[in-house]
Amino acid sequence: MSVTKTDRLWLSGNEAIALGAWEAGVQVASGYPGTPSTEILENLCSYEGVYTEWAPNEKVALEVALGASFAGVRALATMKHVGLNVASDPLFTASYTGVRGGLVVITADDPEMHSSQNEQDNRNYAFAAKLPMFEPSDPAEAREMLARAFEVSERYDTPVLFRITTRIAHVKGVVATGKRIGLAEASMEKVPGKFVMLPGPARTRRAAIEQRMTDLRELAETLGENRIEPGATARAFITAGTSYNYVKEAFPEAAVLKLGMVWPLPGEKIRDFAAGVDELIVVEELDPFLETHIKAMGVPCRGKDLIPSRGELNSFIVRQAIEPDKVGELFDPIELPMRPPNMCAGCPHRGLFYCLSRMKDVFVSGDIGCYTLAALPPLSAMDACVCMGASIGMAHGMAKALGEKGKGRIVAVIGDSTFIHSGITGLINSVYNDSYSLVIILDNRITAMTGHQHNPASGANIKGEPAQAVNLEKLCRAIGVKRVTVVNPHDIEATGKVLKKEIARGKTSVVISRAPCVLLPSEVKRKKPVYRTVTENCTGCMACIRIGCPAISWHPLTPEEAVERGYRSKQKGFSMITEVLCNGCGQCAALCKFDAITAVEDEG
């Protein structure tokens, strides 16, 4: 991957973090896939001399990394912002135990919600858990800062939070490379006063945390990562993370205090800097995190009264917020048909959700994955989606609230990976507390949305080597589910029948909708039929249009055009399959009652 010189690469933030972790001597790394964090482990797993894994969820990932740290080696846990909510339980108490080997937890936040259900600002976790947090501004810094984060972790006996955002993770830039440091020897050491958080030892550690934060505050004053870039003092800035880049472009002449460690803050440095400038503006994405704490020091500054607290920033937004008269005119956007993402042509989820879309009276409690896209028209077959694993608990809660009225009308839908992440406990609860919702597990044999990572049910590990696979049927039965039915979602008719029957039963039952994701290499390679529209048979009934396959399109006709094509003048249009896009699932063919869709054997 050489760019010009071999010691410089052009890497994404996530690739740079993988490199940095390897160089920093990380020996164990665990995570759960989640945009924009996924590629860190995907890259790190190809380095020699570091153990990597996909954990079933972020809580487990952090616990694994903590265990490795207790054994004296450097460890890394990676997750997206909402994943840290799941991992927050071990996080808050790991703050008490501290570490043996360095421990860094990466949280990849997603301002603007490019691929997330919320845009929470995880800097708040650093404050709440009393942990130091680093935040780089670009890939090169991400690599360098990670080394510092591990040093700080070991020197101050603390887990370190490392926050990136989408515009670090998925930005590519020039990155320097270095050598790997010498590795620590793993060992077992029993230190109950440090590792066993019973109330007694925990109280002792609680005091140690206060001392640690004081020490870290001192470190923050001298840390190279918190640097002042001299410049004009009439209007000066405090900023961090990607916002730093926007300030540098919008106000290149201004003095800047750039914070690389965003918690705890260097009080003296901030006060000194503020004292030497006329106007101080804090520029940060999302919450007024720095601003609030700077104001709490008694330092007057401006911030969120100017800078938006919603969504991503860029240099334009920053300039406009501060000097609204100085921005030039832009072309106005033109209203165009939106292009939201869609499930792939031939996606097995589509068949299942088509069946649900025909059951108008049913509330579909949904979950997180590619299949969340089924909430969009034309399927519009998902009525709730909150967080990983929530579908089953929410369905149960609705059932308890609705009682008899809800019988036969509540379905939870959850993907295989999401079920293992945090749906299993919900299912245990539904059985234990005697629910009646139908739980559908969409088993497409992979974690698809984040780019096809293996999971405990897929039969392979992070490197694609064979691994033990959870048997979902047996698992559900062991939980106490009496009826577990497996359907092939491409067979719409049979699937519809099973769903109708199971939903009417009035007891918690499970349907496993099983067919591999069409993007799996084995599926891509498999010879499939191609479906073709026999346009002269198409009556324009739009039955096939309702499944929303991207390979099928509707072509409207005027009465004259209809007649010209040999249709009745009343026919409003016809449907057409783009054969190069068709993945041969056959779902649409089953919906057409006029023999207008037929399979052609692949000539190739």
Place this chain on the structure above:
Amino acid sequence: MKQSGNILFTGVGGQGILLASELTAYAQLAAGYDVKKSEVHGMAQRGGSVVAHLKYGERVYSPLIEPGTADIQVAFEELEAVRYLPYLHRDSAVVVNTQKILPPAVATGRASYPDNILEELRARHIHVVAVDAFAVAREIGEIRTANVVMVGAMSNFLAVSPGIFLDVIDQRMKKGFRKVNRKAFAAGRDLVYASRRHDKKR
């Protein structure tokens, strides 16, 4: 040589925007620029509208192109060529692949695909270069090189010499694909070059 510039890549998830923007970035790096590129993964890739920002210069801070400052847009689909209009300015050049991919609302009969959409750009005096990249790629004999045809066409607007692009193709592509992609690049490059000369004559 121009000191800095901004190139926007737009299209539909799955069209090969990533490869096109990577090639361009590596060519800029080889020409001695600092380069940053920003893209979005995850949900946006499932057939949705996608955009990649590429910025080059002596030292690039922000990975995001400011609205009103994209010098070049490489659009892989016609609607997408217009969707990011606020990023363009009057001297922008838009190299657009003349392909129409129907968005879901259009494909399901709930909306229609606007006619002559590229006129919206021309009406604002934006320099539009329409390229039938698929036709060119088909002629070359490898339909999958359409994105490299687009890079070739776009390269006319950059100071980076075509030789650098060809070197990058050699360095970064698998052996069996180099020849055909070099051809695709050259074909794209000649296409626009010819039409620009034609423009001048008129």
